[in-house]
Amino acid sequence: xxxxxxxxxxxxxxxxxxxxxxxxxxxxxxxxxxxxxxxxxxxxxxxxxxxxxxxxxxxxxxxxxxxxxxxxxxxxxxxxxxxxxxxxxxxxxxxxxxxxxxxxxxxxxxxxxxxxxxxxxxxxxxxxxxxxxxxxxxxxxxxxxxxxxxxxxxxxxxxxxxxxxxxxxxxxxxxxxxxxxxxxxxxxxxxxxxxxxxxxxxxxxxxxxxxxxxxxxxxxxxxxxxxxxxxxxxxxxxxxxxxxxxxxxxxxxxxxxxxxxxxxxxxxxxxxxxxxxxxxxxxxxxxxxxxxxxxxxxxxxxxxxxxxxxxxxxxxxxxxxxxxxxxxxxxxxxxxxxxxxxxxxxxxxxxxxxxxxxxxxxxxxxxxxxxxxxxxxxxxxxxxxxxxxxxxxxxxxxxxxxxxxxxxxxxxxxxxxxxxxxxxxxxxxxxxxxxxxxxxxxxxxxxxxxxxxxxxxxxxxxxxxxxxxxxxxxxxxxxxxxxxxxxxxxxxxxxxxxxxxxxxxxxxxxxxxxxxxxxxxxxxxxxxxxxxxxxxxxxxxxxxxxxxxxxxxxxxxxxxxxxxxxxxxxxxxxxxxxxxxxxxxxxxxxxxxxxxxxxxxxxxxxxxxxxxxxxxxxxxxxxxxxxxxxxxxxxxxxxxxxxxxxxxxxxxxxxxxxxxxx
Amino acid sequence: xxxxxxxxxxxxxxxxxxxxxxxxxxxxxxxxxxxxxxxxxxxxxxxxxxxxxxxxxxxxxxxxxxxxxxxxxxxxxxxxxxxxxxxxxxxxxxxxxxxxxxxxxxxxxxxxxxxxxxxxxxxxxxxxxxxxxxxxxxxxxxxxxxxxxxxxxxxxxxxxxxxxxxxxxxxxxxxxxxxxxxxxxxxxxxxxxxxxxxxxxxxxxxxxxxxxxxxxxxxxxxxxxxxxxxxxxxxxxxxxxxxxxxxxxxxxxxxxxxxxxx
Numbered sequence: 001x002x003x004x005x006x007x008x009x010x011x012x013x014x015x016x017x018x019x020x021x022x023x024x025x026x027x028x029x030x031x032x033x034x035x036x037x038x039x040x041x042x043x044x045x046x047x048x049x050x051x052x053x054x055x056x057x058x059x060x061x062x063x064x065x066x067x068x069x070x071x072x073x074x075x076x077x078x079x080x081x082x083x084x085x086x087x088x089x090x091x092x093x094x095x096x097x098x099x100x101x102x103x104x105x106x107x108x109x110x111x112x113x114x115x116x117x118x119x120x121x122x123x124x125x126x127x128x129x130x131x132x133x134x135x136x137x138x139x140x141x142x143x144x145x146x147x148x149x150x151x152x153x154x155x156x157x158x159x160x161x162x163x164x165x166x167x168x169x170x171x172x173x174x175x176x177x178x179x180x181x182x183x184x185x186x187x188x189x190x191x192x193x194x195x196x197x198x199x200x201x202x203x204x205x206x207x208x209x210x211x212x213x214x215x216x217x218x219x220x221x222x223x224x225x226x227x228x229x230x231x232x233x234x235x236x237x238x239x240x241x242x243x244x245x246x247x248x249x250x251x252x253x254x255x256x257x258x259x260x261x262x263x264x265x266x267x268x269x270x271x272x273x274x275x276x277x278x279x280x281x282x283x284x285x286x287x288x289x290x291x292x293x294x295x296x297x298x299x300x301x302x303x304x305x306x307x308x309x310x311x312x313x314x315x316x317x318x319x320x321x322x323x324x325x326x327x328x329x330x331x332x333x334x335x336x337x338x339x340x341x342x343x344x345x346x347x348x349x350x351x352x353x354x355x356x357x358x359x360x361x362x363x364x365x366x367x368x369x370x371x372x373x374x375x376x377x378x379x380x381x382x383x384x385x386x387x388x389x390x391x392x393x394x395x396x397x398x399x400x401x402x403x404x405x406x407x408x409x410x411x412x413x414x415x416x417x418x419x420x421x422x423x424x425x426x427x428x429x430x431x432x433x434x435x436x437x438x439x440x441x442x443x444x445x446x447x448x449x450x451x452x453x454x455x456x457x458x459x460x461x462x463x464x465x466x467x468x469x470x471x472x473x474x475x476x477x478x479x480x481x482x483x484x485x486x487x488x489x490x491x492x493x494x495x496x497x498x499x500x501x502x503x504x505x506x507x508x509x510x511x512x513x514x515x516x517x518x519x520x521x522x523x524x525x526x527x528x529x530x531x532x533x534x535x536x537x538x539x540x541x542x543x544x545x546x547x548x549x550x551x552x553x554x555x556x557x558x559x560x561x562x563x564x565x566x567x568x569x570x571x572x573x574x575x576x577x578x579x580x581x582x583x584x585x586x587x588x589x590x591x592x593x594x595x596x597x598x599x600x601x602x603x604x605x606x607x608x609x610x611x612x613x614x615x616x617x618x619x620x621x622x623x624x625x626x627x628x629x630x631x632x633x634x635x636x637x638x639x640x641x642x643x644x645x646x647x648x649x650x651x652x653x654x655x656x657x658x659x660x661x662x
Numbered sequence: 663x664x665x666x667x668x669x670x671x672x673x674x675x676x677x678x679x680x681x682x683x684x685x686x687x688x689x690x691x692x693x694x695x696x697x698x699x700x701x702x703x704x705x706x707x708x709x710x711x712x713x714x715x716x717x718x719x720x721x722x723x724x725x726x727x728x729x730x731x732x733x734x735x736x737x738x739x740x741x742x743x744x745x746x747x748x749x750x751x752x753x754x755x756x757x758x759x760x761x762x763x764x765x766x767x768x769x770x771x772x773x774x775x776x777x778x779x780x781x782x783x784x785x786x787x788x789x790x791x792x793x794x795x796x797x798x799x800x801x802x803x804x805x806x807x808x809x810x811x812x813x814x815x816x817x818x819x820x821x822x823x824x825x826x827x828x829x830x831x832x833x834x835x836x837x838x839x840x841x842x843x844x845x846x847x848x849x850x851x852x853x854x855x856x857x858x859x860x861x862x863x864x865x866x867x868x869x870x871x872x873x874x875x876x877x878x879x880x881x882x883x884x885x886x887x888x889x890x891x892x893x894x895x896x897x898x899x900x901x902x903x904x905x906x907x908x909x910x911x912x913x914x915x916x917x918x919x920x921x922x923x924x
Binding site: 536538539541542543544545546547548549552556557560561 | 754
């Protein structure tokens with residue numbers, strides 16, 4: 001800076017010296033030099049200013065659009081809270097909430113009895129597995145023979161049905177079928193648990209299969225009988241377990257019956273309540289109209305009409321009384337249920353069947369008293385429940401932001417809980433960032449510091465090209481390729497140490513995370529590479545001059561100096577990942593439930609739904625202005641806020657750790 | 663490391679340049695340079711811009727290696743009697759023994775302590791007490807210890823320009839090099855900081871052999887014991903500073919000193 005100024009001074013001096021030596025031209029008087037010359041104006045404005053305004057307005061369009069987006073989102077979404085409040089109010093007034101107090105904990109009964117059923121199955125299998133396998137294998141073999149000889153069998157069947165019958169043709173076809181069946185029966189691979197005599201008998205019987213005989217071959221009948229005997233034997237041996245399981249399952253039935261009656265009643269009441277709400281709104285309107293009406297006659301008629309509609313409210317109270325009136329009965333049933341299941345838990349045999357079954361039974365035995373306690377606690381709260389207690393707005397906010405259920409188009413009650421979507425989005429984003437960060441940062445370090453010019457010319461455009469791949473194409477790859485790959489890998493025996501393997505669903509959070517990582521790599525790579533590029537050359541000089549090796553310079557000087565840019569790149573990558581829609585919609589599996597974190601790290605192989613995915617999937621199908629529509633806009637607002645926050649953090653980080661600009 | 667009287671009587675050349683030609687690709691930058699840098703003396707390299715004085719300086723610690731096409735085409739450079747272009751020379755060891763200070767101060771964006779300790783750390787020193795001792799010694803040499811001892815863990819970039827340059831000197835001498843190269847170390851500093859660094863150079867000459875490039879002839883007079891004058895890549899004259907400035911042997915030197923060209 002100084003040198004430039006100095007240079008200007010000197011050149012100015014030289015210029016004046018030169019001017020002195022030249023003959024002096026006639027100079028204009030000083031005053032007119034200083035006066036502003038007249039310029040052309042457009043609409044009274046200086047063209048320079050006009051150009052300035054033009055550029056300025058273009059820059060401000062972006063800001064205006066952003067503000068408009070915020071305003072629009074808020075306008076559509078903010079009504080959600082009062083709407084949802086009204087809905088929750090109805091949910092309470094109609095007694096649905098009352099039923100759910102018992103119904104929600106009761107749902108655990110199903111989970112527990114399904115574990116018990118599995119345990120019973122596993123226990124029975126210890127005795128009857130071989131018999132069952134033999135039976136199933138024999139049926140399978142028979143099917144295979146039938147499949148292989150399907151064509152002659154079909155021809156024969158048609159010939160037999162024909163009227164009048166053609167005995168000659170039938171004979172020929174019969175022979176053909178016999179040949180085909182014999183060949184098929186010979187070619188079969190018989191499992192080792194069949195003895196040689198049994199195999200021989202089977203071959204014989206299968207060769208003789210004909211379409212008109214529907215009875216099972218004798219050996220198969222023997223095998224079926226064999227299994228029945230074994231199964232009965234097993235059931236007597238594990239009688240305690242079997243009865244406990246049956247008792248446990250049946251225990252819920254009387255309670256469920258009462259509850260179902262109440263639920264039906266509640267739904268009926270809900271309809272009334274909705275109707276009442278409409279009437280109430282109508283009444284308000286009538287009263288308002290009456291208040292402004294000047295004609296006394298009209299006014300009287302409006303008021304009368306308004307008063308008439310109030311009577312419905314009384315009906316609502318009567319309906320709810322019918323439900324709450326049965327509180328004692330319901331509580332009694334709950335108590336009975338609790339006693340029965342506790343008894344069932346007590347008689348559950350301690351060491352039943354195989355190891356897996358024993359573990360399951362012991363688990364259920366532990367959980368049943370807990371479940372009973374839960375039911376009793378729920379039943380106690382029934383007494384305090386009031387149908388006309390208003391739902392506060394804080395509860396509504398809590399129900400949205402901390403609600404664990406997102407249920408829509410339900411015949412019972414819609415819930416808009418945000419947590420399942422948020423967890424899905426966050427887990428997927430975390431997976432993506434964990435994968436993309438090392439890949440892109442290491443690639444950036446390599447490209448910036450170690451790669452030759454030719455390598456740079458290859459790597460940079462290729463990575464940047466990833467950005468150009470349409471996300472729907474990536475989603476397609478996720479469905480058709482990555483999902484199958486992960487599933488195949490998960491079945492390899494030497495990979496079984498990986499938590500969550502073998503996986504159940506091809507479309508899951510890990511799959512989506514991988515693809516999003518791929519999408520985030522170009523952003524993170526380019527920005528990290530820029531950050532490394534911006535590290536002053538002087539640092540590298542200093543490090544080299546001290547005798548540092550290339551690696552030492554890179555890891556002790558360049559990367560620490562560029563860390564702010566790298567962190568900011570990671571955050572911007574996160575912003576991109578959180579906002580990405582198409583891939584997660586296609587690949588994440590779209591199950592609206594909080595992933596089961598008790599599965600440990602294997603949770604990443606579960607399907608989930610996301611904030612972006614739910615909007616894309618549902619917004620097109622809901623009616624405009626409904627509570628569902630508004631809920632989706634609320635999700636949009638939160639998504640917008642998250643993106644703003646992430647971007648703001650990226651900027652803050654970039655500023656916070658920017659040492660060489662200090 | 664204090665000056666040994668016997669060494670003073672027969673000072674061996676720490677750095678010796680013999681008949682060296684140096685090229686950047688096809689263009690030759692230095693022609694047939696021969697120079698002996700005396701032990702524990704300050705040697706100044708002066709000359710007009712583009713005369714090759716910085717290039718010559720950078721030949722001594724092979725900083726020119728980083729320019730892909732640059733190479734010594736004839737002759738050799740010896741540091742402590744060893745040809746630094748020999749195949750068995752370890753570049754990191756060479757640079758450990760030949761420290762360098764740059765024109766623009768370039769401390770790392772780390773703490774003051776880490777800046778000074780960097781050279782030792784990259785050469786594998788992990789012992790905390792050794793590092794502490796080296797940091798204190800180097801900062802004391804660079805006349806910074808008293809100013810900075812209470813904030814060793816503050817970021818080095820928060821220091822003033824002059825302090826930063828002295829920190830760079832401290833960083834360069836922390837590894838106890840034999841030779842300290844300085845490439846116009848004061849050109850970006852204000853007069854007071856310049857003065858401090860010039861004072862420092864006198865001190866440093868007791869323990870190190872210093873080679874300094876400067877475009878400021880007064881500075882060369884003030885700080886150096888020997889001066890080499892380069893012009894268009896050729897070493898025109900090399901003599902004790904007093905002699906060169908008061909009684910130059912070459913016409914070109916005289917013309918340059920009088921300011922006929924710059």
